[in-house]
Amino acid sequence: MVASMDDPELYDSLDGQVALVTGANRGIGAEIARSLRDLGATVYAGTRSMDNEVPEGTESVLLDVTQEGDVEAAVDGIFDEVGRLDVLVNNAGVMDGRETDIVADPTTEIDRTLAVNVRGPMVLCKHAVPLLLQNDGGRVVNMSSGMGAVTQPQRGGAPAYRVSKTAVNGLTAYLDGEYGDDGLIANSACPGWVRTDMGGENANRPVEDGAETPVWLCRFRPGSPSGGFYRDKAPADW
Numbered sequence: 249m250v251a252s253m254d255d256p257e258l259y260d261s262l263d264g265q266v267a268l269v270t271g272a273n274r275g276i277g278a279e280i281a282r283s284l285r286d287l288g289a290t291v292y293a294g295t296r297s298m299d300n301e302v303p304e305g306t307e308s309v310l311l312d313v314t315q316e317g318d319v320e321a322a323v324d325g326i327f328d329e330v331g332r333l334d335v336l337v338n339n340a341g342v343m344d345g346r347e348t349d350i351v352a353d354p355t356t357e358i359d360r361t362l363a364v365n366v367r368g369p370m371v372l373c374k375h376a377v378p379l380l381l382q383n384d385g386g387r388v389v390n391m392s393s394g395m396g397a398v399t400q401p402q403r404g405g406a407p408a409y410r411v412s413k414t415a416v417n418g419l420t421a422y423l424d425g426e427y428g429d430d431g432l433i434a435n436s437a438c439p440g441w442v443r444t445d446m447g448g449e450n451a452n453r454p455v456e457d458g459a460e461t462p463v464w465l466c467r468f469r470p471g472s473p474s475g476g477f478y479r480d481k482a483p484a485d486w
């Protein structure tokens with residue numbers, strides 16, 4: 249029996265479980281990694297450079313999500329070291345802050361945004377899903393945004409970012425449709441406008457608030473809702 253969208257069953261502890269968080273050396277990704285560590289998980293913190301600091305008590309892993317070799321090596325390395333993966337958080341992302349439209353947006357920026365925000369999570373899932381399916385209730389948490397919600401007017405700049413987040417929600421729906429019956433739980437999270445390098449200093453939310461919903465989704469037990477889009481730990485239209 250699947251729990252309701254509003255009242256999922258949660259793990260109080262993630263002791264014995266293993267998580268991989270991309271873009272985990274700063275911002276929301278680092279806060280997610282810290283929170284999962286505090287819940288008892290073994291956390292692999294993906295970063296594009298081994299010179300970057302990751303949260304204390306997590307395992308630094310070289311992971312540029314645009315490089316399939318990095319992705320494959322990271323997932324294979326986790327399997328070799330601990331033999332399992334319970335949670336994948338696709339957090340790494342980029343956004344061009346220019347208030348432009350698709351006509352004026354440089355093609356190089358479109359390519360970069362889609363490579364990181366869409367192709368990256370897809371390639372991560374390609375390599376990580378087999379590990380996630382080894383144990384019932386493996387979770388994929390995709391970092392999305394209300395800026396990609398097709399129920400909202402799509403205007404106001406950042407065309408590549410908006411389209412990329414719509415695609416991320418599509419990936420979430422696909423993972424649920426394709427693997428939900430096998431026990432995979434896939435959901436998307438909107439962190440809101442958060443004070444990070446991406447969000448800027450004028451954002452109205454601290455990083456702790458931005459990480460709260462994705463961490464909550466990481467705690468979903470087997471049989472919990474899947475294929476949803478959440479903000480502030482509640483289902484949201486997309």
